[in-house]
Structures are given as structure tokens and as C-alpha cells.
Amino acid sequence: MDLRPNEQQAMLRESARRFLREEYAFEKRRAYLRDGAGDLWARIAALGWPGAVLPEDAGGLGGSVVELAILMEEMGRALYVGPFLSTAVCAAMLRSVAGGRARELLERIATCEAKVAFAHLEPAARGFFDTPTVLATGGPASFRITGRKHLVHDFAEAEAVLVSAVTSSSQALFVLDPDASGFARRDYKTIDNGSATDLEFDGAAVELIAEGEQTQRALDEGFYWLAIALGAEAAGVAEGALDHTMDYVAVRKQFGRALTDFQVVQHRIADMFVEVEQLKSSILNAMSTQHADRTERRRAALGLKILAGSVAAKVAGDGLHLHGGMGMTDEMPISHFYRRARVIETQYGNSDYFLAAYARLLD
Amino acid sequence: MDFSLSDATRGFREEVRAFLCERLPKDIARRHARGYHAPKDDLKRWQAILHQQGWSAPNWPREWGGPGWSAIQQFIFEDECALADAPLPSPFGLKLVGPVIYTFGSNEQREKYLPKILSGETFWCQGFSEPGAGSDLASLQTEAKADADGFIVNGRKIWTTEAHFADMMFCLARTEKTERRQDGISFLLLDMRDRGVTVRPIATIDSGHTVNEVFIDNVRVPRTDLVGQPGRGWTYAKFLLDNERTANSFVHRSKRDFRRMMSIAREAMANGRPLLDDEAFRRRASRVEIDLKALEWAVLRMLSGEVPDPSASASALKLKGSSIQHEILDLAISAMGPGIIPFYPDTEGGGPPGNLPFWAPEEAPGLMAQYLYRRAGTIYAGTSEVQRGIIYKQLSRR
Numbered sequence: 001m002d003l004r005p006n007e008q009q010a011m012l013r014e015s016a017r018r019f020l021r022e023e024y025a026f027e028k029r030r031a032y033l034r035d036g037a038g039d040l041w042a043r044i045a046a047l048g049w050p051g052a053v054l055p056e057d058a059g060g061l062g063g064s065v066v067e068l069a070i071l072m073e074e075m076g077r078a079l080y081v082g083p084f085l086s087t088a089v090c091a092a093m094l095r096s097v098a099g100g101r102a103r104e105l106l107e108r109i110a111t112c113e114a115k116v117a118f119a120h121l122e123p124a125a126r127g128f129f130d131t132p133t134v135l136a137t138g139g140p141a142s143f144r145i146t147g148r149k150h151l152v153h154d155f156a157e158a159e160a161v162l163v164s165a166v167t168s169s170s171q172a173l174f175v176l177d178p179d180a181s182g183f184a185r186r187d188y189k190t191i192d193n194g195s196a197t198d199l200e201f202d203g204a205a206v207e208l209i210a211e212g213e214q215t216q217r218a219l220d221e222g223f224y225w226l227a228i229a230l231g232a233e234a235a236g237v238a239e240g241a242l243d244h245t246m247d248y249v250a251v252r253k254q255f256g257r258a259l260t261d262f263q264v265v266q267h268r269i270a271d272m273f274v275e276v277e278q279l280k281s282s283i284l285n286a287m288s289t290q291h292a293d294r295t296e297r298r299r300a301a302l303g304l305k306i307l308a309g310s311v312a313a314k315v316a317g318d319g320l321h322l323h324g325g326m327g328m329t330d331e332m333p334i335s336h337f338y339r340r341a342r343v344i345e346t347q348y349g350n351s352d353y354f355l356a357a358y359a360r361l362l363d
Numbered sequence: 364m365d366f367s368l369s370d371a372t373r374g375f376r377e378e379v380r381a382f383l384c385e386r387l388p389k390d391i392a393r394r395h396a397r398g399y400h401a402p403k404d405d406l407k408r409w410q411a412i413l414h415q416q417g418w419s420a421p422n423w424p425r426e427w428g429g430p431g432w433s434a435i436q437q438f439i440f441e442d443e444c445a446l447a448d449a450p451l452p453s454p455f456g457l458k459l460v461g462p463v464i465y466t467f468g469s470n471e472q473r474e475k476y477l478p479k480i481l482s483g484e485t486f487w488c489q490g491f492s493e494p495g496a497g498s499d500l501a502s503l504q505t506e507a508k509a510d511a512d513g514f515i516v517n518g519r520k521i522w523t524t525e526a527h528f529a530d531m532m533f534c535l536a537r538t539e540k541t542e543r544r545q546d547g548i549s550f551l552l553l554d555m556r557d558r559g560v561t562v563r564p565i566a567t568i569d570s571g572h573t574v575n576e577v578f579i580d581n582v583r584v585p586r587t588d589l590v591g592q593p594g595r596g597w598t599y600a601k602f603l604l605d606n607e608r609t610a611n612s613f614v615h616r617s618k619r620d621f622r623r624m625m626s627i628a629r630e631a632m633a634n635g636r637p638l639l640d641d642e643a644f645r646r647r648a649s650r651v652e653i654d655l656k657a658l659e660w661a662v663l664r665m666l667s668g669e670v671p672d673p674s675a676s677a678s679a680l681k682l683k684g685s686s687i688q689h690e691i692l693d694l695a696i697s698a699m700g701p702g703i704i705p706f707y708p709d710t711e712g713g714g715p716p717g718n719l720p721f722w723a724p725e726e727a728p729g730l731m732a733q734y735l736y737r738r739a740g741t742i743y744a745g746t747s748e749v750q751r752g753i754i755y756k757q758l759s760r761r
Binding site for chain 1: 492495497498499502521522565566567568570574631632633641643644696697700701703704705706717718719720721722731735736738739741742743746747748751
């Protein structure tokens with residue numbers, strides 16, 4: 001056992017951290033969110049991140065969930081907002097299905113040419129494992145879908161969209177061309193400054209990429225990657241919140257002393273650290289089950305998703321409190337860490353939802 | 364002990380309920396129920412309606428235009444208002460500066476200011492906190508230089524709720540450099556329309572506009588707008604904060620929030636049945652309700668004077684109240700599920716624009732904005748750390 005990142009992994013972390021610190025500093029981020037991110041994605045693509053997380057069999061650079069976690073943690077720390085997560089989760093699903101269209105799309109992701117969104121949750125859905133109700137009809141060569149998708153992250157930037165649906169016989173995955181006709185869309189903001197879209201399909205033409213058991217495998221793979229990605233991002237968010245809070249309480253003075261001189265403040269900071277460490281360990285637990293059986297892997301992924309949400313929300317919430325009134329302002333990074341943490345807690349299902357799923361697997 | 368309410372008190376509750384049912388405008392109640400901040404116009408209209416009824420200042424004695432209600436009647440009134448989704452009247456005039464003016468102010472101040480607070484014609488804001496003076500309020504730097512006619516005030520205030528629509532500010536300013544920092548502070552009434560006053564909005568985590576920074580640049584305050592004695596401002600400020608020993612329990616609002624949470628959980632479907640039927644959720648909700656019921660009796664104890672130490676107990680109410688408030692809202696957003704993720708623009712309240720999703724649960728808009736804003740519950744009006752300090756200090760004196 002060796003829990004240290006290898007040389008390439010360490011370099012990847014270092015380069016991601018440096019890039020985000022310089023090119024995605026908080027003030028630059030603010031400008032990107034206000035005016036659009038310009039060529040940011042092109043520069044990320046030039047660094048090869050989408051390919052770096054993919055194994056060679058997927059056209060990637062020999063990556064895995066370890067590389068995924070490294071990048072997501074740095075993105076969490078920098079409060080990155082963009083289509084990386086959606087694309088990585090779609091890549092994981094595409095990798096586990098056969099077929100020319102999936103393969104082609106995967107290669108375009110690996111070479112950083114394609115951004116892909118995942119239309120999965122529906123208006124009344126509670127989370128990732130809810131069975132879709134979008135209905136696909138037609139034959140093998142031409143399917144059409146009807147129904148609703150909600151909270152499709154990063155749809156506006158995607159060149160292709162994976163859509164979960166049911167056919168007359170099973171669950172299935174389709175690829176939708178976002179420029180196709182046959183659906184209405186509504187783009188909106190999310191509370192953490194991301195973007196999402198609602199889709200109402202009325203006979204939109206889609207291409208089948210998986211059905212039956214293959215769909216299940218793809219969703220399993222997708223959820224595993226999603227949990228690792230959100231877990232690592234949450235660790236970055238929590239650690240970023242801790243760092244910013246440490247900086248703030250060191251300079252903020254009340255009653256003639258820096259806040260950091262108050263024991264009550266020191267203890268809260270210590271507790272924040274304890275939580276962050278626990279979350280980081282849970283990421284290792286989840287990554288260690290990469291090749292384990294389905295239930296064990298599922299359980300580790302669920303556990304990580306639950307800790308990700310609760311730790312990030314707790315740590316960023318404590319950090320917000322220690323910032324006093326300043327924590328409530330849009331101007332301070334801590335309020336953004338907190339909002340992102342809250343979304344991570346709820347994205348694709350909240351802790352209650354996943355805890356119930358975990359409890360069903362406990363034995 | 365007698366735990367029953369008298370017939371008269373029960374009748375009073377009925378009367379208040381009937382009044383709210385008949386006179387609270389439906390549009391105001393609906394907007395308030397959402398959880399965004401009430402727009403000025405709603406506050407003004409509602410205050411005028413209350414004023415017609417003679418109920419606009421429940422906490423004021425009859426002498427100054429209040430209804431002369433007992434503490435229990437005030438409690439019932441506020442409870443019914445919260446349950447009916449009436450907006451909470453702006454507290455700065457009614458709850459905070461009003462009692463200071465009728466207790467320590469001059470007759471001229473009473474005549475000039477109290478009637479317009481009652482009617483809702485004049486809105487007030489509180490100029491206490493400063494960038495360098497939050498928990499440590501006594502370190503405030505705003506300076507009021509005395510001359511023949513009054514004072515010239517210079518300084519900077521922060522977190523000033525509703526400053527953007529207030530007509531007047533009650534303000535703590537330093538009139539003297541003294542050994543004990545608290546001794547040099549005076550309590551001034553400052554006209555927000557003075558051209559030396561600049562109000563800058565503070566963008567907050569909920570994307571709403573509630574708090575501001577206020578720059579005070581050579582603003583003249585006439586001698587007649589000094590409240591009480593110069594250098595006694597700290598005492599008046601403490602009186603003002605002590606006056607509201609139960610307000611920061613948030614008990615009425617939390618009861619309303621609990622009800623909203625339950626209705627969200629009833630509507631939300633998990634595994635084909637209402638979330639409220641889910642055993643784990645029911646237990647979480649039960650645990651919070653147990654605390655909420657105890658909180659209500661804690662407030663009633665305080666109102667009856669049956670507490671060992673009013674200052675310590677007021678702080679205990681705030682600590683418990685703010686934590687219960689968070690727990691209820693945590694439950695509400697758990698119940699809402701992924702519906703909390705979209706940013707729902709406050710289309711009627713003038714917040715930043717944006718698209719609404721195609722589909723949103725009935726209770727979703729406003730819920731997250733409220734949740735985020737209420738994070739401040741452990742910060743404002745004395746942080747939790749300050750409250751714990753007060754409790755220990757009081758206990759160690761006994």
C-alpha cells in the first residue's frame with residue numbers, strides 16, 4: 001500500500017493548483033461569472049484535464065478516479081464553476097457502454113474537444129437512483145423522447161447531452177444533439193453561480209447508446225465517478241473555507257486582540273480541520289473500492305457523497321460564522337464556499353436520500 | 364401554577380385572528396410567506412392598517428399610543444401575526460428607538476417622532492455597528508463634534524438594515540474621548556436625507572438587498588436630536604437591547620417555519636409516498652418540535668419573570684432560538700431536496716433578475732434565500748460567542 005500520489009499525480013496537482021490560483025483567482029472568477037468565461041475552457045483543454053482522468057482504453061492518458069479526485073479537489077478549492085464535472089461523469093458512463101457513437105463521443109472528451117451534459121433528474125425526483133419517466137418510443141434506428149428533465153447542469157455549453165429514459169422494455173441512455181428540435185428549454189442560474197437547464201421533450205429525436213443491463217452498468221459507473229468527484233470537490237471546498245477563515249481570524253481584531261487569540265475560535269478551527277481530514281480519508285475509502293464488487297463500491301460511494309455534503313456544509317458554515325457579518329457578503333469567498341457546499345450536499349440527491357440508500361445496503 | 368388561559372385571553376386570540384383574516388392583504392401575506400424580505404411598500408401598508416386598528420405598537424404603553432397590552436397579549440398577537448404570514452413590522456422604530464424616545468427623550472422628540480413611528484410614515488434604521496466595531500461595539504469610531512447648535516457627525520456604519528429606505532437613523536457616536544470607552548458615546552437621531560449621508564448596498568449571500576454601509580460625512584445633528592444626556596448613549600443602547608429580551612428567540616417565526624417545513628414534507632414524494640411518512644424524517648422533525656415547544660415555554664417564563672437571571676436567560680433564548688431556527692430550516696431544505704439548487708429570483712421584491720426553472724415546487728422560491736440569510740442568526744444582535752460570554756459573566760456574579 002502506498003497512499004502517496006505518484007510523480008505524475010503530484011505534478012498534475014501542482015499544475016492544477018497553480019493554474020487555478022493564477023488564472024482563476026477570486027477576482028478573475030467574479031469577472032468570468034459576470035462577463036462569461038471566454039477561453040477558460042480552451043485553456044483547461046490545453047492542459048488536458050478531461051483526458052487526464054481517463055484511462056488509456058478510453059483514449060485518455062492513463063488516468064483514473066485518483067486523477068479525477070486530484071483535479072476536483074483543486075477545483076473545489078478555487079470554487080471553479082464550469083462543465084468539467086458533468087463531462088467527467090458522462091465520460092465514465094460512455095466508457096462502460098459499447099457502440100460507435102459512445103466511443104466517438106468518449107474520444108472527443110478524451111481529446112478535450114467535447115463538453116457533455118447529463119440530463120437525468122426530473123421535476124419530482126429526489127435523487128440519482130430514481131427511475132426516469134422520460135419515455136422513448138420508436139425503433140432501433142430512430143427513437144423519439146417525451147417528458148421532462150430538470151436541473152441539467154452545464155447544458156448550455158454542451159455539444160452532446162446524455163439523456164436517461166425508459167423504453168417499452170427497459171431503462172436506456174440516449175444521446176441528444178442540443179441543437180435538435182422537438183424540445184423546449186429554459187436556462188437558469190443555480191445558487192452557487194452555476195448554470196442549469198430544464199428540458200421539456202416533445203418528440204425530440206435521440207440516438208440510443210445503452211439499454212437494459214448496460215444502462216445499469218453505466219449509471220453505476222456514473223454514480224461512482226460522481227461521488228468521488230463531489231467528495232473531492234467538497235474536500236477542496238472545505239479546506240479552502242478553512243484556509244480563508246484562518247486568514248480572516250488572524251487579521252480581524254475585536255476587544256484589542258486578533259480573533260485567533262480567542263480559545264473558542266481556536267477550538268472551532270480545530271474542529272473544522274478534524275472534519276476535513278475525515279472527509280479526505282473517506283475519499284481514499286471510496287477510491288480503494290474501484291475494483292470491488294458492486295455493493296461494496298456503491299456503499300463506499302454513498303458514504304463519500306454523504307460525508308462530502310455534511311462536512312463541506314459544516315466546515316464552510318463554521319467558517320461563515322467566524323467571518324461574522326463579513327461572511328454574509330457576496331464579496332467574501334467564504335459565502336461562495338458555503339453556497340457551493342450547500343449545492344454539493346443536495347446535488348443529485350441530498351444526504352437523507354443517500355443515507356436511506358446506504359441503510360438499505362447495510363449488513 | 365395555573366397553565367390555563369383566561370376566557371378574556373382566549374377571546375383576545377380570537378379577536379386578533381379575526382382581524383388578521385379580514386384585514387391582512389392577501390398579496391402581502393403571500394409575498395411574506397415566500398421568505399424574501401418584505402418590500403418597503405408592504406411594510407408601510409401593513410403598518411398603516413395596524414395603526415387604524417390602534418395595534419401598530421403592541422409593546423408601547425397606552426400613554427404613548429400603544430394598546431396597553433399585557434406581555435401575554437403581545438405574545439399572542441405576535442404569534443398570530445407570524446402564523447398568518449403578516450410581515451414583521453420594521454423593528455427599528457417600534458421596538459428599538461421608540462421606547463428609548465419615550466423613556467429618555469425630550470417632549471419635543473416624543474411629539475416629533477413617536478406619532479410617525481406609530482403610523483408607519485417614518486422608517487428608522489440602527490447605526491450601531493462599524494467596520495471595526497462588531498462584537499466589540501464599544502470600540503466604535505464615529506465621531507460627533509459638538510458646536511453651538513449641535514453636532515457634526517463623521518463616520519461609517521455597517522450592516523445597516525433597511526438604511527436604503529429609512530428616513531431617520533438612531534446612531535451611536537463618540538462625543539468625547541474618555542477613559543472608559545463606553546462613557547464618551549452619545550445617542551443621536553440623524554436625518555438620512557441629509558446630503559452628507561451616502562448609503563451603499565451590501566450584496567449578501569441570499570442575493571437580496573437588506574443591509575447597507577452608511578457613510579456619514581459632516582452631517583449636522585441639531586442639539587434637539589441628542590437623546591438624553593451626552594455620554595450616556597451606551598446606557599440607552601443597553602436599555603434598547605434589554606427591552607427585547609425575547610425577540611431573538613425567533614419563536615413565532617420558527618413556529619411558522621416549522622409549519623412550512625411540514626407542508627413541504629407533506630408535498631414531497633419519496634419512494635412513492637409523502638416524505639412526511641418517512642420514519643427517519645419524522646424522527647428528525649419530532650426532535651426539533653420537542654425543542655420548539657420548550658422554547659415557547661422558555662419565552663413565556665421570561666415574560667412572567669420566572670427566570671433566574673434575565674440577562675443570562677435572554678442570551679440563552681437567543682442561543683437556543685437561533686439553533687432551533689437553523690434546525691427547522693435545515694429540515695425544510697432537506698425536505699425540498701434538489702429543488703433548492705436553482706436560484707429563484709425575487710420577481711416582486713426587486714432583487715436581481717433571472718429565469719425561473721420550468722418546474723418548481725410551490726414552496727421552493729424564497730426558501731433558500733431565507734435559509735442563507737438566516738445564517739446571520741448566530742451573528743447579529745450579539746454573536747453566539749458574545750451570548751455565551753454574557754451568560755457566564757452573569758452566572759459568575761451570583
